Amino acid sequence: xxxxxxxxxxxxxxxxxxxxxxxxxxxxxxxxxxxxxxxxxxxxxxxxxxxxxxxxxxxxxxxxxxxxxxxxxxxxxxxxxxxxxxxxxxxxxxxxxxxxxxxxxxxxxxxxxxxxxxxxxxxxxxxxxxxxxxxxxxxxxxxxxxxxxxxxxxxxxxxxxxxxxxxxxxxxxxxxxxxxxxxxxxxxxxxxxxxxxxxxxxxxxxxxxxxxxxxxxxxxxxxxxxxxxxxxxxxxxxxxxxxxxxxxxxxxxxxxxxxxxxxxxxxxxxxxxxxxxxxxxxxxxxxxxxxxxxxxxxxxxxxxx
Amino acid sequence: xxxxxxxxxxxxxxxxxxxxxxxxxxxxxxxxxxxxxxxxxxxxxxxxxxxxxxxxxxxxxxxxxxxxxxxxxxxxxxxxxxxxxxxxxxxxxxxxxxxxxxxxxxxxxxxxxxxxxxxxxxxxxxxxxxxxxxxxxxxxxxxxxxxxxxxxxxxxxxxxxxxxxxxxxx
Numbered sequence: 434x435x436x437x438x439x440x441x442x443x444x445x446x447x448x449x450x451x452x453x454x455x456x457x458x459x460x461x462x463x464x465x466x467x468x469x470x471x472x473x474x475x476x477x478x479x480x481x482x483x484x485x486x487x488x489x490x491x492x493x494x495x496x497x498x499x500x501x502x503x504x505x506x507x508x509x510x511x512x513x514x515x516x517x518x519x520x521x522x523x524x525x526x527x528x529x530x531x532x533x534x535x536x537x538x539x540x541x542x543x544x545x546x547x548x549x550x551x552x553x554x555x556x557x558x559x560x561x562x563x564x565x566x567x568x569x570x571x572x573x574x575x576x577x578x579x580x581x582x583x584x585x586x587x588x589x590x591x592x593x594x595x596x597x598x599x600x601x602x603x604x605x606x607x608x609x610x611x612x613x614x615x616x617x618x619x620x621x622x623x624x625x626x627x628x629x630x631x632x633x634x635x636x637x638x639x640x641x642x643x644x645x646x647x648x649x650x651x652x653x654x655x656x657x658x659x660x661x662x663x664x665x666x667x668x669x670x671x672x673x674x675x676x677x678x679x680x681x682x683x684x685x686x687x688x689x690x691x692x693x694x695x696x697x698x699x700x701x702x703x704x705x706x707x708x709x710x711x712x713x714x715x716x717x718x719x720x721x722x723x724x725x726x727x728x729x730x731x732x733x734x735x736x737x738x
Numbered sequence: 739x740x741x742x743x744x745x746x747x748x749x750x751x752x753x754x755x756x757x758x759x760x761x762x763x764x765x766x767x768x769x770x771x772x773x774x775x776x777x778x779x780x781x782x783x784x785x786x787x788x789x790x791x792x793x794x795x796x797x798x799x800x801x802x803x804x805x806x807x808x809x810x811x812x813x814x815x816x817x818x819x820x821x822x823x824x825x826x827x828x829x830x831x832x833x834x835x836x837x838x839x840x841x842x843x844x845x846x847x848x849x850x851x852x853x854x855x856x857x858x859x860x861x862x863x864x865x866x867x868x869x870x871x872x873x874x875x876x877x878x879x880x881x882x883x884x885x886x887x888x889x890x891x892x893x894x895x896x897x898x899x900x901x902x903x904x905x906x907x908x
Contacts, residue, residue: 444894447869448876467902474851475870478823481768483761488778492756492785542848544822546774664841 443468479541482531534558535577537685540662545570547584554578554608554661556682577682578608580619580659595644596627605636606659610678613671617641617654645672660702667702676703676715684708690734693721746792746800755800756785762872762882767808769867770860772821784808805882820856821863823871854904862897865890 445451446459446468459465533553535541541553545561547570553559557577562570570589572581582604583589589600593609604620616625618636625642626633627649634642634649642651652669660667666679674695677688683705699719703711708729716723716734724733744751760781767777784807788800795803825848855863865883868874874882876890883890 441888441891441895443898444876444891447894464902467905468898470847471851471898471901471905472870474847477825477848478851478871479825480761480871481765481774481823483764485757485760488760488764488781489753489756491778492782492789495782495786496789539826541824541826542845543824 447472482533484531530560530573531563532558532560537682545572547589549584549589550582552580552662554580554682574607574609576609576611578606578610578659578661580604580606580662594628596625596630599624599626599633604658610675610682613643613645613675613678615641615643617659619654619658643671661705664705665702666705668699670698670700672696673699673719680711680715684711686730686732688732688734692736693734742797744797746788746795746797751797752789752792755788755797755804759801759804760785762868762874763804763808765872766805766864766868766882767812769821769864770809770812772856780808780811783811801882802884806884820852821867822852823855850905851901854901857904858897858900862893862900865893866897866901869894 442451442455442459446456451459533541533543535553535555535557537556539555543551543553545551549570551559551572554577557579558575559577559579560573560575562572572579572589572591574591574593576594579591581589581591581600583600584603591598591600591607593607593614595609595612595614598605598607598616601622601624604618605623606615606617606619608615616623616636618638618640620638622638623636624633625636627647634651636642639653639655640651641654642649644650650670666676666683668676668679672695673693676699677690677695680686680703681688686708697719699715701714701718703714705711712723712732715721720737721734722737724735725731726733746752746755763784764777764781767780768774771777771780784804787807788795788804791803855867858866865879868879868882869876876887876894880887880890
C-alpha cells in the first residue's frame with residue numbers, strides 16, 4: 434500500500450493525483466492562493482521557439498563531415514551522394530531567419546539572443562537574424578507594430594517597408610501597417626532613414642515621426658511606454674484607415690466601409706477589450722454609424738444621416 | 739518479452755528518435771543553462787555521439803543515452819545564463835472592471851515569475867519547466883532523468899515552495 438506523503442502533495446495536486454481530504458486540507462491552507470496565482474501565471478509562458486529541421490540538418494552535417502573521426506563502414510555508395518546534397522541544403526537552413534508573429538487580439542513578449550526585449554502588438558509579423566552576432570542584429574518588421582528595449586545599441590537595426598531604424602539608444606516603438614508607419618523613441622536616440630533616402634531623422638526621447646507615401650510628419654508623446662501595451666490605442670491626427678486597421682488587429686474583426694473617406698484625420702483613442710465602447714469613441718466624433726454583422730465579426734460603416 | 743531489434747545505425751530509426759526527443763532534450767538543456775545556442779550545441783553533441791555509437795546502443799536505451807550524454811557534457815561547461823521564456827501579454831477581457839492598472843500588475847507579475855524561475859536550483863527548475871511548459875507528466879520526466887516518480891514529485895514541490903518564497907521577497 435503506497436502512502437502518499439506531505440512532501441509531494443503540491444506536486445500531486447497539480448497532476449490530479451490527490452485524495453479529496455488532502456485537497457480540502459490544501460485548499461484551506463494559508464498559501465493556497467499564492468500557488469494558484471503561480472500556476473495561472475505559468476500558463477502564459479510559451480515553449481522556447483524550436484526549429485527542428487535546422488537542428489536536424491546541423492546534426493546531419495556533422496555526421497557526414499570527414500573530420501568527424503570515425504566513419505561508419507558498410508554504407509552503400511548512394512549514401513555519399515545523398516549526404517552531399519544534404520550538406521548544401523543544410524547551409525541554407527543554418528542561416529535561416531527566425532520568424533515571430535501574433536494573431537489578432539494577441540500580444541507577445543520576446544527576448545532576443547543579445548538580451549534585448551521586443552513586444553509585438555496584435556497582428557504583427559516580424560523576422561530576425563538567427564544568431565544576433567554583434568554586427569548582425571537585423572530585425573525586419575514585415576507588418577504590424579513592435580516595441581523594443583535594446584540592451585546594446587551597436588548594430589541593432591529594424592527595417593520596415595518604408596525605411597529602417599538604427600538604434601543608438603534603448604527604447605522605441607515601430608509601427609508599419611499598409612504603408613502607414615510611425616517610429617517613436619522612448620529612451621535614448623534612434624535614427625530613422627526613409628527607404629531610398631540617405632538623410633536620416635534623429636529622434637530623441639519623447640519624439641516620434643510618422644507618415645505614408647514618402648511624407649514625414651513629426652510629433653511628440655508623453656507616455657513612458659506605448660499605450661497599446663496598456664490596453665489602449667491612441668492616435669494623433671492619424672488617417673482613419675490606420676485607426677480601422679488597429680481596430681481590426683485588436684479585435685479580430687473585419688471592417689467594411691461604404692462611402693467613407695479613409696484619409697480623414699482622427700485624434701483620440703479606443704480601449705482594448707470592449708468593442709462597443711471602442712467603436713463609439715472612434716465613430717461618434719467622425720460622424721460614422723456602424724452596424725455589427727451576424728456573428729459579431731464584421732462591421733459595416735456608413736455616414737451618419 | 740520481445741526486444742526491439744531496430745538498429746540506430748539505420749538513418750530512419752535515428753531520425754525517428756530525433757523527432758521524438760529532439761525538442762524535449764533541447765528544452766531540458768535550455769532550462770539548465772539558459773542559452774539556446776548552448777542547448778542546441780549540446781543536443782547536437784548528444785545525437786552525434788548516439789550516431790557514432792549506434793552499434794552499441796539498443797533502441798530502447800537511446801533516450802536515456804541522449805539525456806545522460808547531454809547532461810554530462812553540460813557539467814563540463816560554464817555556469818548557466820538566465821532562462822528567459824516568452825509570454826503572451828494579458829489576453830483581452832470583456833469585463834470593464836479590469837483596469838489598465840490590473841493589466842500592468844499582471845504583466846509585472848510575469849517578470850517576477852521569470853526571476854523566480856531563474857532563482858530555482860537547476861534540478862528543481864528543469865523538472866518544474868518540463869512539467870509546466872513542455873507538459874510532460876511526472877512519469878515521463880522520471881523516465882527521461884532516470885529517477886523515480888516520487889523523486890520528481892518532491893523536486894516539483896520544492897520548486898513550487900521556492901517560487902512562492904522568492905516572489906514574496908522580490
